[in-house]
Amino acid sequence: MSKNLKVAAIQQRCTPDKKTNLLSTETKIIDAAKDGAQLVVLQELHTSQYFCQTENTALFDLAETIPGPTSNKLSALAKSLNIVIVGSIFEKRATGIYHNTAVVIESDGSIAGTYRKMHIPDDPGFYEKFYFTPGDAKTPNESNTRCESGFKPIKTSVGSLGVLVCWDQWYPEAARLMALAGAQLLIYPTAIGWDKNDKDDEQQRQLDAWVTVQRGHAIANNLPVISPNRVGHEPDPSGHTDGITFWGNSFICGPQGEILSQADSSNEKNLLVDIDMERSEEIRRIWPYFRDRRIDAYDDLTRRYID
Amino acid sequence: MSKNLKVAAIQQRCTPDKKTNLLSTETKIIDAAKDGAQLVVLQELHTSQYFCQTENTALFDLAETIPGPTSNKLSALAKSLNIVIVGSIFEKRATGIYHNTAVVIESDGSIAGTYRKMHIPDDPGFYEKFYFTPGDAKTPNESNTRCESGFKPIKTSVGSLGVLVCWDQWYPEAARLMALAGAQLLIYPTAIGWDKNDKDDEQQRQLDAWVTVQRGHAIANNLPVISPNRVGHEPDPSGHTDGITFWGNSFICGPQGEILSQADSSNEKNLLVDIDMERSEEIRRIWPYFRDRRIDAYDDLTRRYID
Numbered sequence: 001m002s003k004n005l006k007v008a009a010i011q012q013r014c015t016p017d018k019k020t021n022l023l024s025t026e027t028k029i030i031d032a033a034k035d036g037a038q039l040v041v042l043q044e045l046h047t048s049q050y051f052c053q054t055e056n057t058a059l060f061d062l063a064e065t066i067p068g069p070t071s072n073k074l075s076a077l078a079k080s081l082n083i084v085i086v087g088s089i090f091e092k093r094a095t096g097i098y099h100n101t102a103v104v105i106e107s108d109g110s111i112a113g114t115y116r117k118m119h120i121p122d123d124p125g126f127y128e129k130f131y132f133t134p135g136d137a138k139t140p141n142e143s144n145t146r147c148e149s150g151f152k153p154i155k156t157s158v159g160s161l162g163v164l165v166c167w168d169q170w171y172p173e174a175a176r177l178m179a180l181a182g183a184q185l186l187i188y189p190t191a192i193g194w195d196k197n198d199k200d201d202e203q204q205r206q207l208d209a210w211v212t213v214q215r216g217h218a219i220a221n222n223l224p225v226i227s228p229n230r231v232g233h234e235p236d237p238s239g240h241t242d243g244i245t246f247w248g249n250s251f252i253c254g255p256q257g258e259i260l261s262q263a264d265s266s267n268e269k270n271l272l273v274d275i276d277m278e279r280s281e282e283i284r285r286i287w288p289y290f291r292d293r294r295i296d297a298y299d300d301l302t303r304r305y306i307d
Numbered sequence: 308m309s310k311n312l313k314v315a316a317i318q319q320r321c322t323p324d325k326k327t328n329l330l331s332t333e334t335k336i337i338d339a340a341k342d343g344a345q346l347v348v349l350q351e352l353h354t355s356q357y358f359c360q361t362e363n364t365a366l367f368d369l370a371e372t373i374p375g376p377t378s379n380k381l382s383a384l385a386k387s388l389n390i391v392i393v394g395s396i397f398e399k400r401a402t403g404i405y406h407n408t409a410v411v412i413e414s415d416g417s418i419a420g421t422y423r424k425m426h427i428p429d430d431p432g433f434y435e436k437f438y439f440t441p442g443d444a445k446t447p448n449e450s451n452t453r454c455e456s457g458f459k460p461i462k463t464s465v466g467s468l469g470v471l472v473c474w475d476q477w478y479p480e481a482a483r484l485m486a487l488a489g490a491q492l493l494i495y496p497t498a499i500g501w502d503k504n505d506k507d508d509e510q511q512r513q514l515d516a517w518v519t520v521q522r523g524h525a526i527a528n529n530l531p532v533i534s535p536n537r538v539g540h541e542p543d544p545s546g547h548t549d550g551i552t553f554w555g556n557s558f559i560c561g562p563q564g565e566i567l568s569q570a571d572s573s574n575e576k577n578l579l580v581d582i583d584m585e586r587s588e589e590i591r592r593i594w595p596y597f598r599d600r601r602i603d604a605y606d607d608l609t610r611r612y613i614d
Contacts (some may be wrong), residue, residue, distance in 0.1 A: 085557045119599045134356020137604035150604050170596050172479030172527050173605050181613040205563040209526045212564045219516045220479050256512040257519045289477050295609045297444035297457050298480050302602045306488040 003189040008032035011250040013232035033081040044189040063092035079109030113154035118163040151177035175217035193246035215257035318557040320539035340388040368533040370399035386416030420461035424472040450613035458484035466491040482524035500553035522564035
């Protein structure tokens with residue numbers, strides 16, 4: 001593994017047409033590879049508009065298997081460009097079982113691993129609990145022959161990737177478990193945005209909170225974070241709301257939470273950053289949090305609440 | 308409990324003389340109370356200069372019992388001013404057992420509870436493992452007749468206080484456990500500063516990381532954070548280093564991590580903020596992280612590392 005890893009995070013606008021979206025993504029991936037990217041990270045559910053704005057059984061038709069058409073397309077790209085790609089797929093695992101799944105493609109086109117979103121949100125306009133079964137918890141003695149499960153980093157030629165998805169980013173537990181299992185990068189494909197009926201100061205607090213909590217994971221775990229988010233307004237198909245304005249602001253930060261690059265809230269963007277993969281070693285020597293964790297006192301983290 | 312709670316965080320410079328420091332603290336507490344503060348939070352080990360710059364057995368003479376002279380002084384102040392005070396004491400628990408202890412004084416002068424720092428740092432200039440025994444882990448069936456232990460909020464007339472200390476602030480586990488146990492505020496008395504031999508950009512990253520990781524705890528737990536830090540340069544008594552420049556920047560933020568007030572890096576300051584104690588209820592309704600925690604998948608948080 002090289003000391004410097006060139007990483008791209010792609011912030012994209014999505015249309016109602018899946019082919020158009022994939023073609024646009026393909027162009028952006030090719031551009032990133034031309035610019036030297038060795039790892040390209042796509043945003044959450046990049047093949048479609050964010051369909052969870054409504055609960056509609058017909059939309060399960062958007063789901064694919066893995067491998068399937070989208071992962072095959074990403075595999076072909078990864079192989080031809082000799083890069084690692086993190087994609088995001090609405091996965092049909094079985095009839096009645098669907099997941100929000102990140103897929104990691106190795107530079108030879110093989111699937112290095114998948115991660116099924118563990119924390120599933122559900123609030124007005126983000127009806128994800130209707131569509132997505134939460135990822136399986138890793139059971140210690142279970143033999144996972146087909147898919148990775150739980151909070152398990154995915155090993156690749158560019159390092160061990162702690163891939164999580166969107167709502168997971170509000171959970172320090174998820175980042176910590178990935179770090180404890182050897183992740184060298186934390187990665188969060190995301191689709192988050194504003195309800196434009198919220199006041200400006202509330203919108204600003206929400207965006208700041210989103211960036212800050214993830215920078216916090218970088219700091220607490222001494223790891224870089226890569227977080228590509230969707231951009232652009234998407235209408236609510238039901239017409240009940242004014243839709244979602246996805247706030248972009250994709251960013252990459254280093255292991256002290258320092259912003260290395262950040263997109264704006266209205267434009268598509270390929271963020272390109274050289275990440276120093278030896279920096280975490282330095283930081284964990286000056287701020288050795290892992291040395292001092294009170295594992296004798298953390299049992300209650302597995303409780304819902306302490307009444 | 309009132310909707311608005313007026314809180315003061317006191318950022319103070321310390322001299323080599325304990326009496327001078329306590330007198331200065333007393334003046335600042337009285338000022339804060341005059342300004343309407345109902346809760347006053349002091350910085351870590353406010354009665355002395357930061358003695359952990361060297362390992363010196365003579366310095367155990369600085370330690371006190373609780374109750375003891377300093378806690379008695381704070382009790383008298385709390386009672387006469389009718390306020391709650393969070394102080395920080397180098398505690399002698401027994402011969403050979405010392406703790407870095409936060410003490411919470413109720414407005415009637417009684418001791419509402421204590422918290423013994425759980426995570427103890429040790430790096431050049433911060434030799435805390437020499438002085439402080441880590442706080443006891445809470446043992447489920449243990450009867451804690453005298454002191455609170457583990458990550459247990461302290462109940463007061465102004466709310467349930469999640470009091471932690473300095474190095475604890477780098478551990479999301481600590482903040483989460485306090486929140487799960489019903490804390491309404493997270494509180495971090497602190498003594499952290501720069502080695503002025505570090506480059507400016509490194510110093511800036513360290514300060515930013517310190518603020519950001521705590522704002523992250525506010526966000527992840529939907530709770531306000533109060534974090535008073537020491538300010539001013541203190542020499543290294545051993546002469547081995549150039550001492551520590553404590554970076555101040557004490558701050559109070561709300562449950563979305565939004566900064567409500569922040570001090571600078573060179574001056575003493577009483578930060579005074581009205582905290583809306585009903586805001587966490589609102590925030591936990593729009594961003595209900597606690598609903599979706601994957602307690603079935605967090606077991607490995609009690610492991611040192613997953614090899």
